Amino acid sequence: MAFNIYLCGVGGQGIGVLAAALAQAASRAGLEVIACDTHGLAQRGGVVSSHIRIGADALTPLVPEGGADLVIALERLEALRGAAQYLKKGGKVLYYNTAYQPVGVRRGEGAYPSEEEVRLAVQGFGGEALNVNYPDMADPRMQNSALLGLVASLGAVPGLRAEIIEEVLKEIVPPAVLDENLRIFRAAV
Amino acid sequence: MRSLAEMMTEKEGFSELVMGNHALARAMAEAGTAVVTSYPGSPTPEIAEALLAPAEKDRPCHFEFAVNEKVALEFAAGASLNGHPSAVFFKSVGLNVAADSMVQLALMELLGGMVVILGDDPGANSSQNEQDNRWFARMAYLPVFEPASPAEVYVMYRAAAALALERRAPVILRLTTHVCHARETVKFGDLPARHDWTPRFDVKNGPYVPITTSVFPLKKKALEKLASWAEAGEKSPLNAVYKASAPGRRRLGAISAGLPALCLLETLRNSGAPVDLLKLGLTYPLPEKLVTDFLSSHDEVYIFEELDRVMETEIKALAYDKGLACRLHARRGNAALMGEMTPERARAALADVWPEPFPAPERRVFEAPAPRLPQMCPGCGHRSAFHAIKKALPPGAITVGDIGCHSLGFLPPYNMGEVLFSMGHSVSTASGLALNNGLRKVVAFVGDSTFFHAGLPGLANAAWRDSDVTLVLLDNGTTAMTGHQPRPGNGEIGERLNLADILTSLGVKFLRECDAYDQAKLAAHLKEAMDHKGLAVVIARHPCMLKFMRERRRANPGLKPQHVAVDQAKCARHYTCAADFACPSFIRHADGSVTVNPELCIGDGSCIQTCPAAAIGREK
Numbered sequence: 103m104a105f106n107i108y109l110c111g112v113g114g115q116g117i118g119v120l121a122a123a124l125a126q127a128a129s130r131a132g133l134e135v136i137a138c139d140t141h142g143l144a145q146r147g148g149v150v151s152s153h154i155r156i157g158a159d160a161l162t163p164l165v166p167e168g169g170a171d172l173v174i175a176l177e178r179l180e181a182l183r184g185a186a187q188y189l190k191k192g193g194k195v196l197y198y199n200t201a202y203q204p205v206g207v208r209r210g211e212g213a214y215p216s217e218e219e220v221r222l223a224v225q226g227f228g229g230e231a232l233n234v235n236y237p238d239m240a241d242p243r244m245q246n247s248a249l250l251g252l253v254a255s256l257g258a259v260p261g262l263r264a265e266i267i268e269e270v271l272k273e274i275v276p277p278a279v280l281d282e283n284l285r286i287f288r289a290a291v
Numbered sequence: 292m293r294s295l296a297e298m299m300t301e302k303e304g305f306s307e308l309v310m311g312n313h314a315l316a317r318a319m320a321e322a323g324t325a326v327v328t329s330y331p332g333s334p335t336p337e338i339a340e341a342l343l344a345p346a347e348k349d350r351p352c353h354f355e356f357a358v359n360e361k362v363a364l365e366f367a368a369g370a371s372l373n374g375h376p377s378a379v380f381f382k383s384v385g386l387n388v389a390a391d392s393m394v395q396l397a398l399m400e401l402l403g404g405m406v407v408i409l410g411d412d413p414g415a416n417s418s419q420n421e422q423d424n425r426w427f428a429r430m431a432y433l434p435v436f437e438p439a440s441p442a443e444v445y446v447m448y449r450a451a452a453a454l455a456l457e458r459r460a461p462v463i464l465r466l467t468t469h470v471c472h473a474r475e476t477v478k479f480g481d482l483p484a485r486h487d488w489t490p491r492f493d494v495k496n497g498p499y500v501p502i503t504t505s506v507f508p509l510k511k512k513a514l515e516k517l518a519s520w521a522e523a524g525e526k527s528p529l530n531a532v533y534k535a536s537a538p539g540r541r542r543l544g545a546i547s548a549g550l551p552a553l554c555l556l557e558t559l560r561n562s563g564a565p566v567d568l569l570k571l572g573l574t575y576p577l578p579e580k581l582v583t584d585f586l587s588s589h590d591e592v593y594i595f596e597e598l599d600r601v602m603e604t605e606i607k608a609l610a611y612d613k614g615l616a617c618r619l620h621a622r623r624g625n626a627a628l629m630g631e632m633t634p635e636r637a638r639a640a641l642a643d644v645w646p647e648p649f650p651a652p653e654r655r656v657f658e659a660p661a662p663r664l665p666q667m668c669p670g671c672g673h674r675s676a677f678h679a680i681k682k683a684l685p686p687g688a689i690t691v692g693d694i695g696c697h698s699l700g701f702l703p704p705y706n707m708g709e710v711l712f713s714m715g716h717s718v719s720t721a722s723g724l725a726l727n728n729g730l731r732k733v734v735a736f737v738g739d740s741t742f743f744h745a746g747l748p749g750l751a752n753a754a755w756r757d758s759d760v761t762l763v764l765l766d767n768g769t770t771a772m773t774g775h776q777p778r779p780g781n782g783e784i785g786e787r788l789n790l791a792d793i794l795t796s797l798g799v800k801f802l803r804e805c806d807a808y809d810q811a812k813l814a815a816h817l818k819e820a821m822d823h824k825g826l827a828v829v830i831a832r833h834p835c836m837l838k839f840m841r842e843r844r845r846a847n848p849g850l851k852p853q854h855v856a857v858d859q860a861k862c863a864r865h866y867t868c869a870a871d872f873a874c875p876s877f878i879r880h881a882d883g884s885v886t887v888n889p890e891l892c893i894g895d896g897s898c899i900q901t902c903p904a905a906a907i908g909r910e911k
């Protein structure tokens with residue numbers, strides 16, 4: 103069976119870079135990878151997602167609903183949404199613990215979930231949720247590196263070692279901000 | 292890992308994990324495609340990203356954006372008439388704009404060959420409909436290649452371009468959203484020698500003027516060429532049978548193409564079901580002999596496709612003509628004609644006729660949390676404009692939207708732009724709404740890229756008949772929605788082609804301009820414009836702040852914007868900032884207070900003027 107990773111976040115958070123780094127690392131580790139980003143209108147502050155499927159029996163790029171072994175989210179509400187729709191029983195949710203309120207919540211039309219609510223909900227889906235947060239981060243786009251660090255430290259993707267992820271990070275991140283990204287990546291490892 | 296520029300210029304072959312769109316750009320380079328044009332639209336813009344990645348002198352193909360899809364297609368066709376292999380790409384609905392010239396292509400001897408690349412969007416991920424462009428191919432007598440994955444995009448483009456050159460003909464390469472954006476490892480080949488730019492246009496290869504007596508000989512030739520494409524399809528390795536691992540009692544089969552064929556194959560392999568698959572790559576004209584043989588050697592065949600019943604109609608007609616006994620199945624009901632196919636939808640479709648091998652998986656449905664609709668970015672000039680305009684409009688006013696980031700104005704809390712057809716429609720639709728309408732003001736919106744794309748004819752018409760419409764031109768200096776491609780007039784905003792000059796020369800008599808952040812001025816302009824009898828145009832201008840901030844951050848990686856802050860002592864909890872102006876940077880807390888999210892605020896300050904209690908200011 104393929105190992106399925108569903109990545110999600112809010113348009114503008116740079117999920118494409120996170121997904122590209124992880125897919126590239128898996129490929130370099132000798133795993134068979136098929137992946138896909140979803141683009142479109144959602145890039146403007148809506149829900150964005152990327153899909154990575156590892157293993158020879160994955161012929162199509164989208165992770166099936168309820169079929170993700172791993173959900174990686176760049177934001178708390180999206181962690182909950184991604185898990186509700188995609189998490190497989192026994193799967194893991196790794197998310198960056200930051201909150202971007204959707205307009206409905208700001209208009210007083212809905213509630214935004216707390217960390218505890220996300221933890222319990224994911225438990226209800228038969229999975230486990232873990233998060234990271236670095237309050238002193240220089241640029242929110244480095245949240246990607248924090249999540250990659252968490253993936254690496256947990257060995258969350260079978261067959262993918264931390265060193266390979268770090269190697270890819272070094273190639274993808276622009277030189278000017280590489281040191282800071284590596285510091286954040288290694289903090290979790 | 293190769294950069295895009297390296298991918299496009301590396302002389303020798305290599306393997307790389309790439310997106311379908313990037314694989315396509317490399318295929319263009321390897322095929323010796325000399326000229327490529329486009330108008331931006333999802334799911335295709337990353338093709339341009341790759342073509343433009345090397346420095347101009349190192350680019351293997353000449354690439355440029357055109358002002359719209361029709362212009363792009365004509366430009367590529369012109370290059371091919373001169374013997375230069377060419378290609379054009381655009382999104383699904385782009386073909387509606389390009390159609391007037393596209394339907395003529397098959398009549399012509401295109402010396403260099405030409406590939407028309409269509410980015411169809413089943414699921415309407417980023418389009419205003421999910422039209423099925425396979426119909427257009429039939430109308431225009433054009434053959435169609437339909438790849439299912441990035442590796443197939445590469446292989447099929449190379450095959451299509453080679454055949455197009457050999458036959459001096461146009462062909463369609465039809466992609467769909469998740470073929471464009473899928474990533475897999477593709478094995479690439481070498482780059483050819485540089486292109487010879489000798490212009491070889493010669494009327495002797497024609498005729499090229501389809502008027503009076505030449506129409507029928509040209510149509511005859513187009514039909515003959517189409518028949519010869521059918522022969523190519525019979526022999527093509529792109530059309531292949533995937534045998535089931537074990538035979539069943541009844542001989543079952545399925546016919547499919549593109550990504551839906553892979554959805555089917557994944558399902559068949561997972562279930563171990565005894566169903567053979569005929570997967571078509573060169574899908575039109577239908578390879579009749581191949582299909583007839585497949586139908587004759589099976590008792591039942593499922594025709595599985597995405598969107599409209601195109602293959603189904605043709606295969607059923609073929610089976611009828613040949614008097615075949617094979618029982619044909621296809622998708623049932625209107626819901627099956629909507630949205631993208633997935634392995635699960637393939638399973639459910641097959642289970643509908645063959646329940647046994649395809650049991651339903653366990654379904655778990657959990658309640659969805661608070662929705663998150665797309666919204667304009669922090670600092671977007673469109674938000675500032677809509678906030679001001681909404682307050683200035685009289686009751687009963689009708690607002691007509693157009694396509695671009697500002698389309699999002701139709702969502703709450705702005706509800707600006709209540710009707711939308713297509714790019715550039717707004718001023719014309721508004722003109723119709725304004726006819727003999729003394730009661731309700733009509734206000735239309737249009738973006739600056741759309742203004743040039745398809746807005747100009749409507750504007751000329753509205754100015755000429757002096758429609759009683761107020762048009763707000765939301766000028767952010769770029770084609771923002773599709774990823775910041777340039778539009779005529781760039782360089783700097785308003786350079787070379789000046790919007791105000793164009794409007795004046797078209798005969799627009801009432802014209803005002805202001806910065807979209809200056810809400811008081813914009814509201815005053817709008818009121819004056821609505822009082823003006825006849826066409827009035829207000830340009831609300833502010834650069835796209837997403838683009839602006841990206842460029843600033845690139846130049847200065849440590850950039851710290853000076854955020855705004857809410858003075859808690861002054862805040863009277865009107866929530867104008869968070870709920871009405873609705874910049875995503877504001878956080879409304881459970882205790883009723885409002886603060887600013889420093890991760891989102893770019894320090895533009897366009898919100899400061901909106902607070903009735905004057906509680907928003909610059910962070911100290």
Ligand SMILES: Cc1ncc(C[n+]2csc(CCOP(=O)(O)OP(=O)(O)O)c2C)c(N)n1
Nearest residue numbers: 332385695696697738739740741770771772
């Ligand atoms: C016929 C057609 N071509 C292309 C597109 C894709 N498209 C969607 S929005 C857009 C850009 C609009 O740019 P502009 O009018 O400047 O508005 P902005 O997004 O910058 O606010 C394009 C090209 C489309 N929807 N229809």
